[in-house]
Amino acid sequence: MTEQQHQGRVVGVNGNMVSVAFDTSVIQNEVAYVVVGDTRLKSEVIRVRGNEADLQVFESTNGIRVGDTVEFSRELLSVELGPGLLTQVFDGLQNPLPRLAEQAGFFLQRGLYVQPLDRERRWAYTPKAAVGDTLRPGDTVGSAPEGIFEHRIMVPFAWSGEWQVTWTAPAGELTVVDPVAKVSNGSEERNVTMLQTWPVKIPITNYKQRLFPRDTLVTNIRCIDTFFPVAKGGTFCTPGPFGAGKTVLQHALSRRSEVDIVIVAACGERAGEVVEVLREFPHLEDPRTGRSLMDRTIIICNTSSMPVAAREASIYTSVTLAEYYRQMGLHVLLLADSTSRWAQALREMSGRLEEIPGEEAFPAYLESLVAGFYERAGLVELNDGSRGSITIGGAVSPAGGNFEEPVTQATLKVVGSFLGLSRERSNARRYPAVHPLESWSKYRSVVAAKDLDRARQILRSGNEVDQMMKVVGEEGTPTDDFVVYLKSELLDAVYLQQSFFDEADADCPAEKQVYCFAKVLAVLDAKFQFTDKADARSFFHKMRQAFLDWNSSLWKTDSFTKAEAAIDRLIQTGLNA
Amino acid sequence: MRKLYHRIIQISGNVITVEAENVTYNELAEVTSTRGTSLAQVIRLDKGRVSLQVFAGSRGVATDSQVRFLGHPMRVSATENLLGRIFSGNGVPRDKGPALKDNLIDIGGPSVNPANRVIPRNMIRTGIPMIDVFNTLVESQKLPIFSVAGEPYNELLARIAMQAEVDCIILGGMGLKYDDFLTLRDTLDEHGALSRSVMFIHTAADPVVECLLVPDMALAVAEHYAVAGQRVLVLLTDMTNFADAMKEIAITMEQIPSNRGYPGDLYSQLASRYEKAVDFEGAGSITILAVTTMPGDDVTHPVPDNTGYITEGQFYLVRGRIEPFGSLSRLKQQVNKDTRDDHRAIMDTMIRLYAEYRESLEKQSMGFRMSQWDEKLLRYGERFEARMMDLSVNIPLEEALDLGWQTLAECFEPAEVGVKTDLVNRFWPKKD
Numbered sequence A: 001m002t003e004q005q006h007q008g009r010v011v012g013v014n015g016n017m018v019s020v021a022f023d024t025s026v027i028q029n030e031v032a033y034v035v036v037g038d039t040r041l042k043s044e045v046i047r048v049r050g051n052e053a054d055l056q057v058f059e060s061t062n063g064i065r066v067g068d069t070v071e072f073s074r075e076l077l078s079v080e081l082g083p084g085l086l087t088q089v090f091d092g093l094q095n096p097l098p099r100l101a102e103q104a105g106f107f108l109q110r111g112l113y114v115q116p117l118d119r120e121r122r123w124a125y126t127p128k129a130a131v132g133d134t135l136r137p138g139d140t141v142g143s144a145p146e147g148i149f150e151h152r153i154m155v156p157f158a159w160s161g162e163w164q165v166t167w168t169a170p171a172g173e174l175t176v177v178d179p180v181a182k183v184s185n186g187s188e189e190r191n192v193t194m195l196q197t198w199p200v201k202i203p204i205t206n207y208k209q210r211l212f213p214r215d216t217l218v219t220n221i222r223c224i225d226t227f228f229p230v231a232k233g234g235t236f237c238t239p240g241p242f243g244a245g246k247t248v249l250q251h252a253l254s255r256r257s258e259v260d261i262v263i264v265a266a267c268g269e270r271a272g273e274v275v276e277v278l279r280e281f282p283h284l285e286d287p288r289t290g291r292s293l294m295d296r297t298i299i300i301c302n303t304s305s306m307p308v309a310a311r312e313a314s315i316y317t318s319v320t321l322a323e324y325y326r327q328m329g330l331h332v333l334l335l336a337d338s339t340s341r342w343a344q345a346l347r348e349m350s351g352r353l354e355e356i357p358g359e360e361a362f363p364a365y366l367e368s369l370v371a372g373f374y375e376r377a378g379l380v381e382l383n384d385g386s387r388g389s390i391t392i393g394g395a396v397s398p399a400g401g402n403f404e405e406p407v408t409q410a411t412l413k414v415v416g417s418f419l420g421l422s423r424e425r426s427n428a429r430r431y432p433a434v435h436p437l438e439s440w441s442k443y444r445s446v447v448a449a450k451d452l453d454r455a456r457q458i459l460r461s462g463n464e465v466d467q468m469m470k471v472v473g474e475e476g477t478p479t480d481d482f483v484v485y486l487k488s489e490l491l492d493a494v495y496l497q498q499s500f501f502d503e504a505d506a507d508c509p510a511e512k513q514v515y516c517f518a519k520v521l522a523v524l525d526a527k528f529q530f531t532d533k534a535d536a537r538s539f540f541h542k543m544r545q546a547f548l549d550w551n552s553s554l555w556k557t558d559s560f561t562k563a564e565a566a567i568d569r570l571i572q573t574g575l576n577a
Numbered sequence B: 001m002r003k004l005y006h007r008i009i010q011i012s013g014n015v016i017t018v019e020a021e022n023v024t025y026n027e028l029a030e031v032t033s034t035r036g037t038s039l040a041q042v043i044r045l046d047k048g049r050v051s052l053q054v055f056a057g058s059r060g061v062a063t064d065s066q067v068r069f070l071g072h073p074m075r076v077s078a079t080e081n082l083l084g085r086i087f088s089g090n091g092v093p094r095d096k097g098p099a100l101k102d103n104l105i106d107i108g109g110p111s112v113n114p115a116n117r118v119i120p121r122n123m124i125r126t127g128i129p130m131i132d133v134f135n136t137l138v139e140s141q142k143l144p145i146f147s148v149a150g151e152p153y154n155e156l157l158a159r160i161a162m163q164a165e166v167d168c169i170i171l172g173g174m175g176l177k178y179d180d181f182l183t184l185r186d187t188l189d190e191h192g193a194l195s196r197s198v199m200f201i202h203t204a205a206d207p208v209v210e211c212l213l214v215p216d217m218a219l220a221v222a223e224h225y226a227v228a229g230q231r232v233l234v235l236l237t238d239m240t241n242f243a244d245a246m247k248e249i250a251i252t253m254e255q256i257p258s259n260r261g262y263p264g265d266l267y268s269q270l271a272s273r274y275e276k277a278v279d280f281e282g283a284g285s286i287t288i289l290a291v292t293t294m295p296g297d298d299v300t301h302p303v304p305d306n307t308g309y310i311t312e313g314q315f316y317l318v319r320g321r322i323e324p325f326g327s328l329s330r331l332k333q334q335v336n337k338d339t340r341d342d343h344r345a346i347m348d349t350m351i352r353l354y355a356e357y358r359e360s361l362e363k364q365s366m367g368f369r370m371s372q373w374d375e376k377l378l379r380y381g382e383r384f385e386a387r388m389m390d391l392s393v394n395i396p397l398e399e400a401l402d403l404g405w406q407t408l409a410e411c412f413e414p415a416e417v418g419v420k421t422d423l424v425n426r427f428w429p430k431k432d
């Protein structure tokens, strides 16, 4: 076959969709380039009809004309995998943004692509497999330290069958393209390098089995870990109207979650928000390792004004990188903000393809794509017996803040935990605005289930009293009921609400949550004596104050002990009154 | 000489389709009919058929009208000479000045590389407590005023613009009433700001397609000035008219609408404009203040809804006041940590108590007896509205914070307000 055979000609342009006439074969989802003058615009084949293919172009289509050449690559849209991914900031197609900036300046330049992994950089490679070993795809050949991690170099996932090692490179400083081993399957010998590629829309499945996600992923956020927990290998979503706090919550998760690797997928949202992560993470210390937070982070950034087709790809790029690190036996947290923008990218394309639309013009296959994405999360046992996981948390931005819309509904069907953010709570500055009565989780809390039930009961009863008071007024409410209401308000104010901007309050490891929750519960369980409602209200004001002082003192310090003593004294006063 | 085409095979809404060759996507053409010559832009290529959006509208275009392609996309002249000038949406002078042809740049250029952005850090002082204390405006922010027809949103826009310290102001008017245009112009003039302003004005009487060009024209010029080191403030009013113009075109093109007739890419379209707000490292900045009127006072309407998802907060203008609920500056935390130690505490506490006040007010209106606590809240609420919310108040931030403490102390005991004890000790006004 010659180059010539894999070309086509533009026959139509509609927004970012280009129609191409071809006369050989094309592959669905293969990468193609539209040649405009001396730039080549990366695109993906998304539909083939007769001898015409429709391409979504990952760039602005300005200046394309009918008759322009299109080159088909014969390769599916793929990412590069290898050491050097951590700490990087990529666009949706895995171009390193800082490198693009070096070449093009302030603005993104159409048709400029940079290799994701540095070809010059050397890594301290150590062989693990020996000549004669039989390996399967995904098995470890050797390793190279990448920051604090042992980066496993594996037989490419895309190969099939068994391979015998015929040569291994000695330990040394190698680049990602240097051969680290030669392997043979009897009929063919191949080089293994530290770099491999994988098509993003296909899950990596080189593991022994999937396991049920049992262990709580501690996020240091009280309302999550205690009330609506997430499991390592689980999935959760955070739908909420604009401004309710989805991004602030995701940033807190990306900083404080107790996992090995965090992948931040900024999908179709504000560039400014990524910049906060980008600029701050290098200077923040990961309390678990003492290293910079950036060392465990990858940012995929395809913000709202960047090309919309690349936004669609960015979700797949992110989850593929997550799968790669999971294959090394690491626990990965993937945070996608916002999956609705991804769904909208699908909708835009579906509209241009003139497909029959589903609800709110989203494509009919939206649900299966959403499910397919979250299904790439999970806890797995790898072939060598070690375990790795991917936890996926997706923000959802429902139109009009109404959860009865296609993306939220499709997501709710497949996730294990639902953290619904409410406008009511964010307006009242009750942050994080996770709604304590509407949210749910199927995973295990850091506190005992029976304790949690009591706390939940207080929240429910308090809410009932509150509703009742709206009808009969405070004077028509019995003092006992009123106290239940005050207790639920206290629980909300001092436990569910948490300031992510206060170092002491934001830092809430599991052990501290168990300890503090017990204290709050002691107040909830206590049978206080009050003369009247004003007395009760004033008591709970003081109690709230005491707890707030406690929350804002660092765990296991003197001020923490002192603040706790103040709470204990107050409890005694309330009981003895 | 470029080839002329005379075979217009379809005219629908403001879109015409002509059979032509060698046309590039998004380029401009001149369409000449008996009504004169109008610019048009290529919006679809389908084999030999080229669809164009005619800026002046298709009225009067004949099937044999003449179409001449220009070989370049929409451009605007970007020089200092624009300052003090007024143009229509497609860049034609609306004042008596000459047409400008120097240094033409494409509009709707590529996005800024996120890796080149910096964290916004400069507060923009407005003297309005509801902004400075509660929702601080920050240089490079993008922020709309959400409002309904009849509210003084253009006045608020102008007042902030006049008080803000910026190097130049670019005003993009979309579907403006002519009177509003005159008022805005006169306000700039009175404050001596006209000579550092550029206006792209589309009035309600102008062809709807020209409305679509306004934000891109304004922002292309803004970007040019900002890269050259200027701090630029872009005012866009009213973005709902812009969105409606998009809706009109989408429907003409028979696109499947997603929500109440608006096209599925409304979010991306609005975002590509608002995201032009930026602080360039080592150069200038663009701050965008916009107006988004809410049809039927409904914030879930697709235009305010999508806008809210894009911008960095919003000011709700209701009955002539900036509402504390719903109003938000998402960049405030970037700057309010460096203003004064009590800034954040005052901000949170006063709003929380004001929310409780609203609840008491509701109880009162339903005829319930007011508890002592309710009485305190009622007293507080009234003072809060008079001292903080009234838009005629014009005081610096520090004065407003002091007034905040004073108001709290007049109405509550320290333990009742839920502020950390050390701040209470430092800032609670001492009784003498």
Ligand SMILES: Nc1ncnc2c1ncn2[C@@H]1O[C@H](COP(=O)(O)OP(=O)(O)OP(=O)(O)O)[C@@H](O)[C@H]1O
Pocket: A240, A241, A242, A243, A244, A245, A246, A247, A248, A249, A269, A397, A431, A432, A433, A498, A499, A500, B308, B309, B310, B328, B329, B330, B331, B333
């Ligand atoms: N936990 C929090 N603590 C304090 N302030 C918060 C918190 N969460 C949200 N906020 C406030 O609300 C603003 C909006 O939050 P955020 O950007 O997270 O909203 P969002 O839900 O992501 O909105 P959008 O859908 O428009 O992106 C923040 O800028 C901040 O001022």
Ligand SMILES: [Mg+2]
Pocket: A246, A247, A248, A269, A337
């Ligand atoms: Mg957000």
